[in-house]
Amino acid sequence: xxxxxxVAELAxxxxxxxxxxxxxxxxxxxxxxxxxxxAIRALGYRPSRVARRLRVERGSSALIGLVxxxxxxxxxxDLARGVEDHAQREGxxxxxxxxDEDAEKEARYLEVMRAxxxxxxxLPPSHPASPAALELAAAGTPLxxxxxxxAKAKVDTVVVDNVRGAYEATEHLLALGHRRIAFIEGRPxxxxxxxxxxxxxxxxxxxxxxPLPALQRTGDSRQPSGGxxxxxxxxxxxxxxxxxxxxxxxxxxxxxxIHRLGLRIPGDISIVGYDDMPWAMALTPPLTVVRxxxxxxxxxxxxxxxxxxxxxxxxxxxxxxxxxxxxxxxTASPAL
Amino acid sequence: xxxxxxVAELAxxxxxxxxxxxxxxxxxxxxxxxxxxxAIRALGYRPSRVARRLRVERGSSALIGLVxxxxxxxxxxDLARGVEDHAQREGxxxxxxxxDEDAEKEARYLEVMRAxxxxxxxLPPSHPASPAALELAAAGTPLxxxxxxxAKAKVDTVVVDNVRGAYEATEHLLALGHRRIAFIEGRPxxxxxxxxxxxxxxxxxxxxxxPLPALQRTGDSRQPSGGxxxxxxxxxxxxxxxxxxxxxxxxxxxxxxIHRLGLRIPGDISIVGYDDMPWAMALTPPLTVVRxxxxxxxxxxxxxxxxxxxxxxxxxxxxxxxxxxxxxxxTASPAL
DNA sequence: TTGTACGCGTTATCAC
DNA sequence: GTGATAACGCGTACAA
Numbered sequence: 001x002x003x004x005x006x007v008a009e010l011a012x013x014x015x016x017x018x019x020x021x022x023x024x025x026x027x028x029x030x031x032x033x034x035x036x037x038x039a040i041r042a043l044g045y046r047p048s049r050v051a052r053r054l055r056v057e058r059g060s061s062a063l064i065g066l067v068x069x070x071x072x073x074x075x076x077x078d079l080a081r082g083v084e085d086h087a088q089r090e091g092x093x094x095x096x097x098x099x100d101e102d103a104e105k106e107a108r109y110l111e112v113m114r115a116x117x118x119x120x121x122x123l124p125p126s127h128p129a130s131p132a133a134l135e136l137a138a139a140g141t142p143l144x145x146x147x148x149x150x151a152k153a154k155v156d157t158v159v160v161d162n163v164r165g166a167y168e169a170t171e172h173l174l175a176l177g178h179r180r181i182a183f184i185e186g187r188p189x190x191x192x193x194x195x196x197x198x199x200x201x202x203x204x205x206x207x208x209x210x211p212l213p214a215l216q217r218t219g220d221s222r223q224p225s226g227g228x229x230x231x232x233x234x235x236x237x238x239x240x241x242x243x244x245x246x247x248x249x250x251x252x253x254x255x256x257x258i259h260r261l262g263l264r265i266p267g268d269i270s271i272v273g274y275d276d277m278p279w280a281m282a283l284t285p286p287l288t289v290v291r292x293x294x295x296x297x298x299x300x301x302x303x304x305x306x307x308x309x310x311x312x313x314x315x316x317x318x319x320x321x322x323x324x325x326x327x328x329x330x331t332a333s334p335a336l
Numbered sequence: 337x338x339x340x341x342x343v344a345e346l347a348x349x350x351x352x353x354x355x356x357x358x359x360x361x362x363x364x365x366x367x368x369x370x371x372x373x374x375a376i377r378a379l380g381y382r383p384s385r386v387a388r389r390l391r392v393e394r395g396s397s398a399l400i401g402l403v404x405x406x407x408x409x410x411x412x413x414d415l416a417r418g419v420e421d422h423a424q425r426e427g428x429x430x431x432x433x434x435x436d437e438d439a440e441k442e443a444r445y446l447e448v449m450r451a452x453x454x455x456x457x458x459l460p461p462s463h464p465a466s467p468a469a470l471e472l473a474a475a476g477t478p479l480x481x482x483x484x485x486x487a488k489a490k491v492d493t494v495v496v497d498n499v500r501g502a503y504e505a506t507e508h509l510l511a512l513g514h515r516r517i518a519f520i521e522g523r524p525x526x527x528x529x530x531x532x533x534x535x536x537x538x539x540x541x542x543x544x545x546x547p548l549p550a551l552q553r554t555g556d557s558r559q560p561s562g563g564x565x566x567x568x569x570x571x572x573x574x575x576x577x578x579x580x581x582x583x584x585x586x587x588x589x590x591x592x593x594i595h596r597l598g599l600r601i602p603g604d605i606s607i608v609g610y611d612d613m614p615w616a617m618a619l620t621p622p623l624t625v626v627r628x629x630x631x632x633x634x635x636x637x638x639x640x641x642x643x644x645x646x647x648x649x650x651x652x653x654x655x656x657x658x659x660x661x662x663x664x665x666x667t668a669s670p671a672l
Numbered sequence: 673t674t675g676t677a678c679g680c681g682t683t684a685t686c687a688c
Numbered sequence: 689g690t691g692a693t694a695a696c697g698c699g700t701a702c703a704a
Contacts, residue, residue: 003697014675019699029673049451050389051697054680063452071417074410081407084434088441093448096432098420105424112429115385116399223614255618278559279615282591339681350691355683365689387681390696 002045011039022047053117059309064302065113065121067097067106069190073221073249075275075294076124079147082298083122090306092119099126101187101221107132114141120305122298124148127189142308146301149191156304157318158297162192165290165323166199166244169272172288172325173242174207177333178270182233182240183211184254186221186247193221196246196274215240219250226250230257234269241269241334248275255283266332276326285329293321338381347375358383389453395645400638401449401457403433403442405526409557409585411611411630412460415483418634419458426642428455435462437523437557443468450477456641458634460484463525478644482637485527492640493654494633498528501626501659502535502580505608508624508661509578510543513669514606518569518576519547520590522557522583529557532582532610551576555586562586566593570605577605577670584611591619602668612662621665628659 008015013036020028021036028036039045053061066083068076080096087094095118097109103126110132113121120142125133128151137143137155145157166183173181183200186193201211217232219225226245230253233240245251251273255265263269265285273280276291300319308314344351349372356364357372364372375381389397402419404412416432423430431454433445439462446468449457456478461469464487473479473491481493502519509517519536522529537547553568555561562581566589569576581587587609591601599605601621609616612627636655644650 001697004699005697015698016675016700017673020674023699027673032673046447046451048390048453048697049448050386050453051680052699053386054384054390054682054697055699056680071407071420072410072413074408074413077408077410077413081434084407084432085436088434088444093445093452094432096420096430098417098424100421108424109429111382112385115382116429117384117386249614252614252618259618259620259622277615278585278588279613279619282588282595282619283615284595284620286595337681340683341681351681352683352691352693353689356690359683363689368689384681387696388683390681390698391683392696 002043004045004047007036007039007043007045010043011036058117059119061117061119062092063095063116063118064092064305065095065097065109065116065118065123067099067109067113067121067123069099069101069124069126070221071098073247074277075248075292078294079124079298082295083302084298085295086299086302090302092302092306101126103127103130103132106130110136114139119309120144122146122301122305124190125150128191140312142305142312144301144305144308146297147192151191154316156308156316158300158304158321159318160192160292160297160321160323162195162323163199163202165274165292165325166196166246167203168199168323168325169244169290170200170203172327173244173270173272173331174203174209176242176270176331178242179209180215180238180240181242181244182215182217184226184229184233184243184245184250185216185218186250188218190221193218193246200244221247221250223249223253226253227257228253230254231261234258234261234263239269242331243269243271245271246274248273248277251275251287251289265330267335270331270334272331280326281328283330288328288331289326291324291326293323296321338379340381340383343372343375343379343381346379347372394453395455397453397455398428399431399452399454400428400641401431401433401445401452401454401459403435403445403449403457403459405435405437405460405462406557407434409583410613411584411628414630415460415634418631419638420634421631422635422638426638428638428642437462439463439466439468442466446472450475455645456480458482458637458641460526461486464527476648478641478648480637480641480644482633483528487527490652492644492652494636494640494657495654496528496628496633496657496659498531498659499535499538501610501628501661502532502582503539504535504659504661505580505626506536506539508663509580509606509608509667510539510545512578512606512667514578515545515670516551516574516576517578517580518551518553520562520565520569520579520581520586521552521554522586524554526557529554529582536580557583557586559585559589562589563593564589566590567597570594570597570599575605578667579605579607581607582610584609584613587611587623587625601666603671606667606670608661608667616662617664619666624664624667625662626659627662629657632657
């Protein structure tokens with residue numbers, strides 16, 4: 001390993017000067033600088049970010065932590081990509097963890113983030129009261145919650161207007177003439193799930209329809225649960241004529257069930273999915289969805305985090321992005 | 337921040353003893369140990385992994401680097417998940433970078449990995465001769481290539497038998513009676529693309545069919561290119577009766593084109609995709625695909641890497657996993 | 673403008 | 689079994 005010291009010796013200067021050439025080139029004489037830079041190239045010197053971080057006060061490790069609930073969920077993959085792209089553009093590297101929707105794993109990763117002295121952390125908390133997240137924030141590590149909220153904590157937050165997303169989807173179905181509209185909810189611990197549930201209920205009530213508990217099912221945000229819950233709903237004596245599914249993986253499960261039962265979309269049943277995934281257009285019929293700006297969510301989270309890192313005293317902000325109902329062909333008026 | 341020193345003072349012992357309690361508890365007297373542990377809890381002490389890494393010889397940073405070509409490609413998301421899961425289980429954290437199929441970004445991330453003193457790196461190289469990867473390996477950093485190969489380098493490698501995957505898919509189509517089978521290739525820089533091309537050619541030739549250049553198109557592994565190339569192929573005077581697409585995103589693009597042209601699957605055209613994604617079964621008709629064990633690929637890569645870290649002198653190994661043709665309903669005999 | 677000297681938090685070595 | 693001490697690679701007062 002080539003050290004600062006080695007460069008200094010080759011260039012015939014002190015280690016301090018080499019450090020300056022690396023960190024504040026303007027403060028060193030052009031001739032010296034050139035000599036040092038030459039030595040750096042000759043030796044292939046790479047500064048150790050580890051040693052640097054140990055010495056320098058917080059806020060310059062050029063590392064940010066990202067704890068993702070599920071990397072295989074395409075929505076979070078988009079979000080991670082947004083974080084990654086923007087962070088990289090700003091000179092930061094991302095230390096990523098996969099929490100697997102598990103509060104314990106989440107806690108473990110947040111520990112690692114602290115132990116690695118990251119400059120800040122971006123996190124969709126597994127739970128609105130995630131103790132690990134609260135503790136991290138209390139310890140003074142800059143934290144941005146993204147997609148999901150942390151209740152009772154003053155933290156920067158980037159979310160999507162979930163109530164509105166579900167509301168508009170439901171209203172779209174109501175406008176088509178549906179009355180029995182079922183809702184499949186994701187993991188209830190995630191703040192997003194409850195908000196979407198709220199949107200569904202609000203829309204129904206405003207149209208004088210009671211959101212029947214029988215038409216509301218709660219899953220775990222994964223594919224199999226979407227399939228199983230859709231099967232339950234479609235076996236109801238009074239079958240719903242439309243389905244709103246609160247996440248993309250569960251939507252896939254529901255679609256499988258619908259196909260398995262030989263039902264036609266939208267003839268027998270209309271369906272609105274959550275998250276506009278690349279495959280939504282390739283389906284037959286193309287899927288009507290609530291599109292969420294996953295990539296932008298990640299991008300904005302990085303922005304908020306960097307602001308916070310640069311100005312810790314800054315007042316906390318919440319950014320709310322808008323979802324968009326994309327009407328395709330999986331929704332139509334119900335058969336009479 | 338609570339330091340080792342603080343704990344030592346509270347417990348009335350030397351820093352060295354605290355370090356022992358943390359790293360080799362057996363070597364310290366039970367009473368002392370208890371007192372120290374109590375102090376650790378009382379103060380909420382967390383060892384700094386940064387300081388530890390500075391002091392300790394390579395191989396114990398508990399960090400491994402993973403540079404992914406595209407996090408939004410579900411295949412790589414699976415792979416990343418496999419890496420992440422297994423690494424975590426072994427006590428390692430993953431530092432992840434998104435190279436965006438760009439050799440320069442790849443190089444930048446590999447630099448960061450070195451600067452962070454990771455114990456090793458897992459990488460699907462952007463190119464079989466990626467200079468950054470070769471340099472990293474030459475510098476002695478444990479490296480495992482996954483999914484894609486690095487030519488002319490003695491590195492541990494985990495790949496899928498791509499020749500065979502494409503061969504079997506093509507053979508399946510031949511067995512159904514197809515003769516004009518087109519192939520849409522992914523980024524030609526990736527070793528996987530060339531291997532799949534090879535498999536397609538081999539199968540055709542063995543059945544006495546010339547792999548016409550007109551039926552072979554080269555894309556960039558992204559969705560739009562799949563759509564555009566499918567459009568070219570389907571506009572041919574002698575239209576192919578079957579399509580083999582070398583990656584999942586391009587498959588989606590091709591499906592869109594097929595739908596847009598109003599062609600029926602498999603009546604007008606059969607299609608085999610690469611990668612068995614969650615949505616493959618939700619399509620109408622469900623998609624015949626070559627399934628790749630993305631998760632296992634990641635898992636095995638970690639295993640190889642850890643072996644290498646623990647025994648640097650070990651001879652290099654290559655693990656080849658087998659793909660699996662999953663026949664669903666997007667392939668059938670061609671119309672006469 | 674440049675060099676000297678110290679410290680960041682930890683672990684390894686050597687005494688005791 | 690435990691403590692003092694040096695060292696890991698770098699940044700930064702402070703002095704020159």
